[in-house]
Amino acid sequence: MSKNRNSWQAIHQEILDRIRTQIWSPGELIPNEVELAEEFGCARATINRALRAAAESGLLERKRKAGTRVTAQPAHKAILRIPVLRREIESAGKTYSHELRSIKIRIPPAKITSHMRMQKEQTGLHLTALHFANGQPFVYEDRWINTKTIPSANPDCFRETNANEWLLTNAPFTRGDVEFSAKNATKQLGNILRVKESQALFNVTRTTWRDKDSITFVNLAYAPGYVVKIEI
Amino acid sequence: MSKNRNSWQAIHQEILDRIRTQIWSPGELIPNEVELAEEFGCARATINRALRAAAESGLLERKRKAGTRVTAQPAHKAILRIPVLRREIESAGKTYSHELRSIKIRIPPAKITSHMRMQKEQTGLHLTALHFANGQPFVYEDRWINTKTIPSANPDCFRETNANEWLLTNAPFTRGDVEFSAKNATKQLGNILRVKESQALFNVTRTTWRDKDSITFVNLAYAPGYVVKIEI
DNA sequence: GAGTGGTCTAGACCACTGT
DNA sequence: CAGTGGTCTAGACCACTCC
Numbered sequence: 158m159s160k161n162r163n164s165w166q167a168i169h170q171e172i173l174d175r176i177r178t179q180i181w182s183p184g185e186l187i188p189n190e191v192e193l194a195e196e197f198g199c200a201r202a203t204i205n206r207a208l209r210a211a212a213e214s215g216l217l218e219r220k221r222k223a224g225t226r227v228t229a230q231p232a233h234k235a236i237l238r239i240p241v242l243r244r245e246i247e248s249a250g251k252t253y254s255h256e257l258r259s260i261k262i263r264i265p266p267a268k269i270t271s272h273m274r275m276q277k278e279q280t281g282l283h284l285t286a287l288h289f290a291n292g293q294p295f296v297y298e299d300r301w302i303n304t305k306t307i308p309s310a311n312p313d314c315f316r317e318t319n320a321n322e323w324l325l326t327n328a329p330f331t332r333g334d335v336e337f338s339a340k341n342a343t344k345q346l347g348n349i350l351r352v353k354e355s356q357a358l359f360n361v362t363r364t365t366w367r368d369k370d371s372i373t374f375v376n377l378a379y380a381p382g383y384v385v386k387i388e389i
Numbered sequence: 390m391s392k393n394r395n396s397w398q399a400i401h402q403e404i405l406d407r408i409r410t411q412i413w414s415p416g417e418l419i420p421n422e423v424e425l426a427e428e429f430g431c432a433r434a435t436i437n438r439a440l441r442a443a444a445e446s447g448l449l450e451r452k453r454k455a456g457t458r459v460t461a462q463p464a465h466k467a468i469l470r471i472p473v474l475r476r477e478i479e480s481a482g483k484t485y486s487h488e489l490r491s492i493k494i495r496i497p498p499a500k501i502t503s504h505m506r507m508q509k510e511q512t513g514l515h516l517t518a519l520h521f522a523n524g525q526p527f528v529y530e531d532r533w534i535n536t537k538t539i540p541s542a543n544p545d546c547f548r549e550t551n552a553n554e555w556l557l558t559n560a561p562f563t564r565g566d567v568e569f570s571a572k573n574a575t576k577q578l579g580n581i582l583r584v585k586e587s588q589a590l591f592n593v594t595r596t597t598w599r600d601k602d603s604i605t606f607v608n609l610a611y612a613p614g615y616v617v618k619i620e621i
Numbered sequence: 622g623a624g625t626g627g628t629c630t631a632g633a634c635c636a637c638t639g640t
Numbered sequence: 641c642a643g644t645g646g647t648c649t650a651g652a653c654c655a656c657t658c659c
Contacts (some may be wrong), residue, residue, distance in 0.1 A: 177561045189625060200649045215470075221626045221656045230557070232472040235567065237619065238447075240464040258630075325462065329409045335467065337617040339571035339591040357589035359571040371651075385569040387469065432630045437645075453637045453645045535655060621636075627655075636646075 163199040168207035171197075176216055176227055184229045187217075235389040239335070240267060241294065242288055242321050251290040255319050258349075260284040262304070269301050272364065273371035282310055284320060291382070294350045300375040307372055320373075328372050330365035337361055337385065340378070350380050359383045359389045395431040400439040408448055408459055416461045419449075426487060466620040471567070472518055474528065474553050483522040487551050492516040492544045494536070501533050504596065505603035514542055519581060525612070526582045531608040539604055552605075560604050562597035569593055569617065572610070582612050591615045 175181045189191075190208065194201045208225060211217045215234045219225045246253040265273070265281045275281065282302040288295050300320055302310050307328045314323050340360045347354040359379040365372045407413045419425075422440065426433045440457060443449045447466045451457045478485040495507070497513045507513065514534040520527050532552055534542050539560045546555055573587040584592070591611040597604045 177563070183558075191625090200651095201626095202628090202650090203648060206647085208626090219626065220658090222624055222658050223656095224625060230473055231477060232470040232476070233565070235471060237467045237469045238464040239467060239621065241462050244462060244464070289601065314514045314530045314625090322462075326415075330407070333465070333621040335619045335621060337569055337619075338615065339589040339611075339613075341573075341589040343586070355573070355587050355589075357571040357573040357587075359569070370567070379571075381571075383570065387569075389565040389567060423629085423644090432632095432646095434647090435629060437647090440645090451645065452639090454639055454643055456644060567624090622659090625656085627653085628653085630652080631650100633649080634647085634652085637644085640641090 163197060163203065165203050165206040165210070168193075168197055168199070168204065169210050172207055172211050173216070176211075181227050183227050185227050187225050187227065188237060189224055233389045235387045237385075237387050241325065242319070246288070246290045246295060247288070252292070253288070253289045253290065254292070255286055257315060257319075258285045258287060260315060262312070265301050269374060273301065273303055274369075275295070275303055275371065275372050279305060282312070284312075284315060286315075286319060288319070295380055296383075297346060297349055299378075302373045303371045306367060306370040319361040320375075324365075324373055328365075328367070329348060330372050331367055333363055335361065335363045342378075344380045346378055350378065352381055356381055359385070395429060395435065397435050397438040397442070400425075400429055400431070400436065402440050404443050405448070408443075413459050415459050417459050419457050419459065421456055430459055465621045469617075469619050473557065474551070478520070478522045478527060481522070484524070485520070485522065486524070487518055487520045489547060489551075490517045490519060492547060494544070501606060504605050505533065505535055506601075507535055507537070507603065507614040511537060514544070516544075516547060518547075518551065520551070527612055528608045528615075529578060529581055530607060531610075534605045534607060535603045538599060538602040552607075556597075556605055557596050560597075560599070562604050563599055565595055567593065567595045574610070578610055582610065584613055588613055591617070596600045 181187050190201045190204045193204045197204065202282070208217060208219065210221050215231045216228055217225050221238070231284050243253045261283050262280050263283055264278060265275070265283065270277060270279065282304050284300050286298045288298065298320070304310055309327060338360045338371050340358055342350065342352055342354055342356040344354045346358070347356060358381065361377040361379070362375065364374045390598050413419050420428070422433045422436045425436045429436065440449060440451065444451050446464045448460055449457050450460050471479070475485045494512050495515055496510060497507070497515065501513070502509060502511065516532050518530045520530065530552070534552070536542055541559060570592045572590055572592045574582065574584055574586055574590050576586045578588040578590070579588060588614065593609040593611070594607065596606045602605050
């Protein structure tokens with residue numbers, strides 16, 4: 158026995174089909190919730206659930222009074238999972254290890270202070286670390302921590318635990334910005350990751366915030382071969 | 390006046406706060422829906438909506454009978470918008486243009502046929518194109534189209550419209566795989582994008598499917614400076 | 622002002638799964 | 641088997657926004 162004909166999931170699927178086959182064309186206004194509830198013989202709340210799901214995935218645009226339209230040029234939305242480094246490595250069946258390379262309290266360069274909205278001359282905690290998968294360099298981490306936001310952060314915290322996991326437990330954030338890009342390895346970075354200079358590296362920067370206050374800014378340079386996979 | 394105290398969004402926010410401040414610790418079982426409904430003085434459906442939202446964002450794990458737990462090490466989930474190329478460029482305030490560089494029906498290399506699950510010796514439509522932002526090379530496209538799945542695709546289709554947009558209208562897909570990586574420019578690619586050989590390029594591959602049948606496989610090599618931004 | 626989606630309620634039954 | 645979340649219903653009122 159398949160799903161009940163009146164389940165929101167069945168209706169959601171029917172909606173996707175109507176959009177795909179252009180029974181409902183891009184830009185077109187579709188029937189309102191009451192009409193659809195009659196057509197499908199279910200409660201309006203059930204229709205609402207199905208339409209809401211389609212709207213969340215970007216296929217429909219809903220407005221009070223104006224009604225529901227099929228999105229003309231949908232920007233496909235994908236859910237991207239950003240796991241903790243250790244898990245990322247271990248779920249690939251490899252052994253995780255890491256090495257703290259430097260850690261120091263100092264005044265960040267202007268670029269960092271402005272990005273993290275820190276006051277000038279305010280010190281931060283700077284650390285660099287190398288993470289390994291099966292003993293091979295996997296990613297190089299360069300991180301600043303705003304010790305004004307997270308006063309409990311000090312160099313001793315990161316002797317045992319890596320910064321990634323320490324912050325997750327001790328400095329939960331309310332939002333974050335992430336950027337993906339490609340960069341050539343500098344000579345220094347090439348030495349660390351054991352690749353030739355100018356090798357293309359996948360680069361991730363992440364800044365996290367507790368409301369208006371920055372918590373940490375991190376740059377991750379992944380060893381060659383790293384690929385981010387998503388489904389849409 | 391802020392949101393009603395009993396709105397699902399207010400409750401959702403309260404849940405986030407309890408997780409953030411570790412009133413509910415990682416891994417811990419939280420009260421069931423009926424108990425929370427009593428505490429907040431609202432219907433169970435309202436609690437369900439709030440908890441479901443938190444579960445969808447990965448902060449809670451819910452299981453029938455077992456109850457609801459705070460996720461121990463949440464993999465942050467982010468929503469990634471993948472717009473059509475033209476929009477991506479135009480929404481940055483630049484002018485879009487494109488140039489079809491080659492188009493031909495031929496048998497793809499084995500790597501492609503196996504990836505797209507095509508029969509050996511089956512022909513596909515191969516095209517390459519360059520997309521410009523304000524006249525500057527922005528991304529180089531190398532695409533295969535499975536003409537068995539999309540018989541209406543033929544070289545004439547792409548004289549005027551770019552493949553990206555033609556397929557969106559004429560070959561809607563049910564799912565797709567996307568990969569992000571970093572690659573060094575080859576000499577040839579460097580010439581096309583007008584960058585030096587070995588320049589690090591941001592690379593996107595995308596394969597789309599109609600159920601079990603592949604529609605298209607595309608490799609996009611972005612000019613230097615390209616950054617994917619997301620929020621978590 | 623009126624039409625549409627957004628949400629809440631109280632109650633019911635179902636589906637899954639731990640014990 | 642029993643406890644928990646998952647979903648559906650019928651009805652109600654609210655909030656937004658187009659006209």
